[in-house]
Amino acid sequence: MRRDVVVVGGGIAGLVAARGLAATGRDVLLLEGSPQVGGKLRSAEVAGLTVDVGAEAMLARRPEGLALAEEVGAEVVHPTPATSAVWSRGALRALPRSLMGVPLDLDQLAGSGVLSPGGLARARAETGTAVDDDVSVGDLVAGRLGDELVERLVEPLLGGVYAGHARRISAAAAVPQLLAMARRGSLLEQVADLPTSTAPVFAALPGGMGRLPGLVVDGGGFEVRTSATVRALRPVTSGRSGSGWALTVGPTTGAETVEAAAVVLATPAAATARLLGDVLPDAAAELGAVEAASVAVVTLAFRAQDVPDALFDRSGFLVPPVERRTIKASTFSFAKWAWVRDLDPDVVVLRTSLGRHGEEATLQAGDEGLVRVSLADLAAMAGITARPVDTHVQRWGGALPQYAVGHLDRVARVRASVAAQRGLAVCGASYDGVGIPAVIGSARQAVASVTRAE
Ligand SMILES: Cc1cc2nc3c(=O)[nH]c(=O)nc-3n(C[C@H](O)[C@H](O)[C@H](O)COP(=O)(O)OP(=O)(O)OC[C@H]3O[C@@H](n4cnc5c(N)ncnc54)[C@H](O)[C@@H]3O)c2cc1C
Structure with a gap:
């Protein structure tokens, strides 16, 4: 049977895209390669207690995560007032307030003891390196505030989100606010002027973020098939049913073909690159280069x-x-x-x-x-x-x-190639941000591009 839309990948991006497309009245099939949906949102039992073993929170200062929770009828909770720390120079020290490591309050940074006196003096003496194009977060901050601040604050904060290195991650993609500030003038002065908010930064579902995938599926109006790895994608221009896509699904020994008018690839960059290999070799090469x-x-x-x-x-x-x-x-x-x-x-x-x-x-x-x-x-x-x-x-x-320097341009090139193909869209953590709200946002964008195209 030919479907209106097939969504490939049942992480939060694919689930949200499938739900959004089903809500427009389309017949949607979601194909997930592993035995369960959810991707990086997953719970497991430890000492008989069910807890998250993947993502455990979402930013509450972006709207997409909270809006999804509301849409699926989930209550959200916020962290307790317990404070976080950083292990630095032989002790656990209160994590100073910062914008990705750029301190909001130098006295608080000094009091924390995270930096040595020399590192602190260097940060205080901010120098004004010019910034033009995209640059790594590490190079941007080190040029202004010194290496030690990068090593002891920026690295662990960025590492918590990307598991990557500050000297390789794109400032334009990861902390655009910081790049914009660097273009305007002093980082320290501008972060100190950031409006303070008492609104919670993070939210989660009681019982864990691992509950969210099931809630998105329930009542979502789309069909889910698990243990259904998509191995190949090719365009079809068959007669009566019009143009569309054919997907090869399942083990090589028992592969099946599923046809659809539109396809959303909600898979990680490497998998998306493999699926686009024959269809859009340039976009595939761009995605294949995302480590x-x-x-x-x-x-x-x-x-x-x-x-x-x-x-x-x-x-x-x-x-x-x-x-x-x-x-x-x-x-x-x-x-x-x-x-x-x-x-x-x-x-x-x-x-x-x-x-x-x-x-x-x-x-x-x-x-x-x-x-x-x-x-x-x-x-x-x-x-x-x-x-x-x-x-x-x-x-x-x-x-x-890993969002390398130049990531945004890469994503723009991929999106331009994909948009030129009727009934094809991509979404997920490889494009506009790895955090859950950004991933949900990319899924909403994919829904819009599929529906707009018809
Ligand atoms: C340990 C960890 C902790 C994290 N913590 C947080 C956090 O606290 N807050 C936060 O906001 N973010 C967090 N993140 C990031 C966030 O969870 C992910 O970026 C996001 O969930 C990715 O969603 P996705 O749908 O893009 O991809 P995925 O969750 O990776 O889903 C992609 C799905 O596609 C499937 N797939 C792949 N290839 C195929 C194929 N060929 N055919 C069919 N299916 C296929 C995969 O099996 C997978 O289920 C964390 C990430 C990790 C790894």
Whole structure:
């Protein structure tokens, strides 16, 4: 049977695109290669408690995530007032308020002790390097405020989002606000003038972001097939039913062809590049050049009495690469989210994350090895020395696209090629931002381009 639309990939981008297209009355089939939808939004059981093992929050200062939650009837919650920290110069230190590492308040930065006196003096003496074209976030900030600020604040903050390196990630794509400020004048003066807001920065679903995919599917009016990997895509110009697309689905030994008037590719860049290889070789080459970082999330459950009291006021901490530890962050889910704490008052759940772009060796250890290094780092940096009552390791291979300098131009070229093909659209984390609201936004854009084209 020929469908109106096939959406390839059942991460949040594909699910939102499928739901949006079904809402216009189209017959929509979503094909997901793995056994379950959700992509990087996933829950698992640890010590009998269901918690997130992928994304665990979404920005609340962009509208798309909150709007989706409302659309699917989900309540949202915000983190507790617990504060985050950064491990720097031998201690856990309060994370100073900043715009991706550019401090809002130099005195607060000084008080935190994150930087050495020399690093602080360099930041205070902001120099005015001119910025024209796109540049890496690291080079932009280091040129103005010095290397140490980049190493100890920008790196861990950017690493938390992209698992990448500040000297390689595009300022225009990742922090356009900072690039615009650098073009106008002093970074320090402009960030200090940013309006302060008491509105929560993050939101999540009680029970976890892993619940969101199921809610988007429920009542979404589209058909889902899992364990249905799409292997090839080709245009068809067959007679009566008009032009469209043919997709080769399933194992090579039992492949099936599905036809559709329109196709939305909501797959990661590498998979999208493979599918576009014959159709749009230039766009495929552009997408094939988008590198991705692999990461792992280790979830650990401890008896509540075994965790130092001081940690109950901390939402977690970041670790700059310059510190040469193995974990790059830990989220104290039990302190950050009331819903996690309420699951079982006697058990606390926290997680560590490991893996940076180009540092795959860290993840070559087996699951037990990742647990072991996590425990060693937690003992050294947070004083947690107890044995966990349960652990869970979730590996995310090639999960976080790296927005290299020039990424926005690359995306514009890809979108222009794709838009020239009738009934074809792309969306997902490889284009306009890796955070959930940005990904939802890209899916909405794909819906608009498919519906506009007809
Ligand atoms: C560990 C981790 C933590 C994160 N934490 C946060 C967070 O707290 N907040 C936040 O905003 N963002 C977070 N992110 C980022 C965010 O979760 C992702 O960028 C976003 O969920 C990606 O959605 P997507 O739909 O674009 O891609 P994906 O979730 O990757 O979905 C793509 C889907 O396509 C499927 N697929 C691939 N190839 C094919 C094929 N050929 N045929 C059929 N199906 C295919 C895959 O199986 C997958 O299900 C995190 C990411 C990771 C990895």
